[in-house]
Amino acid sequence: MNYIPRIIDDELKNKLNVTGAVLVRGPKWCGKTTSAKQIAKSVLEMQNPDLQENYLELANLKPSLLLEGDKPRLIDEWQLAPRLWNAVRYDVDRTGLTKQYILTGSSVPVEDDTLHSGVGRFSFVTMKPMTLYESGDSNGKISLKELLDGKRGIDGIKTDLNYEKIAYVLCRGGWPNTLELSSSDALLVAKNYIDALINSDISRVDGVKRNANLALLILRAYARSISTINSDKSLFLDVRANNQEVSDKTIGDYLGVLKKLYIIEDIPAWSPNIRSKTSIRTSAKKSFIDPSLAVAALGITPEELIMDPKTYGLLFENLVNRDLSVYSKAIGGSLSHYRDRFGLECDNVIHFDNGKYALVEIKLGGDKILEAESHLLKLEKLIDANEYLHQPEFMMIITGTEMAYTLPSGVLVVPIGCLRN
DSSP, rough: OOOOOOTHHHHHHHHHHHEEEEEEEEEESSHHHHHHTTOOOOOEEEEEETTTHHHOOOOOOOOGGGGGGHHHSEEEEESTTHHHHHHHHHHHHOOSSSSSSEEESSSSSOOOTSSSSOOOTTEEEEEOOOOOOTTSSSEEEEOOHHTTTTOOOOOOOOOOOOOHHHHHHHHSOOOGGGGGGGGHHHHHHHHHHHIIIIIIIIHHHHSSSOHHHHHHHHHHHHHHTTOOOOOOOHHHHHHHOTTTTTHHHHHHHHHHHOOOOOEEEEEEEEEOOSTTTTTTTOEHHHHEEEEHHHHHHHHHHHHHHHHHHHHHHHHHHHHHHHHHHHHHHHHEEEEEEEEEEOOOOEEEEEEETTOEEEEEEEEESSSGHHHHHHHHHHHHHHTTTTTOOOSSSSSEEEESSBOOOEEEEEEOEGGGGGGEE
């Protein structure tokens, strides 16, 4: 399989130019090792079954031996031998050189007071599964960076990624190996991921034995809360509807492990000074690292998703969140969301390093575009009345439709099948 260029490639190279080591974090199977191997001059694969026992013993006895090799040296799944962290840190300190090590990891290691922070020696890159642009499903004719730079001539740009095709790519997910498989086989990848997660990974991450059935119940409850700011209390009640004996503490423990494994993540709330502090909801929005994992946990097919517009809409929002977080990060941005107790909401706020920001609503179908425009214009009016906030750089509705255009209000309507960084 030829290498598929990834959006984080430039970030990885740039950070390696200025620090001695880079840690690439993210879920299994998202392509961390493959991307790192494009830069590395030597590789240490900690998961190699023939050599793992020797590697682990050396990591305890003399970890410096494992660091020998041409630089930059890739240490894959470093968290299997946490002492390698301090060994890399020491070697970077000793040499003072950049471009020495790339570490990859699909879980956060068990907390250990002996592990130094790595500040000044390490930089960090987070990798997610492929965006639609990386997988070739988005034609990329509309650039987020160009929109930020004021180039907004989008009217009439089209995509062939329609309602049915989006359902398929959402269920397939952004896992690189799916691109070589048949459509039916590709849909099994996320299911296999969930099986491995609940039967193995969720216990191996810290050596604590956990129940596979309970893990699946929690994943399903979380999937039913996807793209919402539902409280953890409501999620706990959902789980206990099927397991009355489980405690809040236990459910919280499982959720914490799922975050350590980069399965679920929070989208933080934006709390600008445009309403009283008691009016703005500060709860994070629930999200999977890839919507296919939610689909697999729920056990639904693309055909079933197409026939359930409500669930489809929430999962589509998760799909957009995945892609938009990658696109915005590549140009110095980050995501949050806005919601207040008066019902005013904004699905995403993109914050850029230069202080600019954009407001984004997400709607699967064209019938909700005017409603989304109304939300954006109401929020813009609130912002306009506040002397401490400047206006958004642009406002955009990301859709599952097939043509881009600009509304008379200036709000941009952009199909997800046209978008890139």
